[in-house]
Amino acid sequence: MSSRDYIISQIDTLPEAVLDKVREFIMFQRFSIGIFENDTDYLQSIPGMTESIMEGKATPISECLDSVGWNIS
Secondary structure, eight states, rough: OOHHHHHHHHTTTTTTHHHHHHHHHHHHHHHTTTOOSSSSHHTTTTHHHHHHHHHHHSSEEEEHHHHTOOOOO
């Protein structure tokens, strides 16, 4: 059995709850060895991250200032 087949067989036995952690680890490793083209690819690989960034982008700056304690008046 090849290393690849062995890894796949082991992943197939993991509970669904653990698979997200495995996916995150794989994405991190791909990023760290330069398989991803850029940070955007890495961030888009995280479930919900694109939506979270878009939601944050749509938030008025006035709503953000209170959370960081800045006063720009």
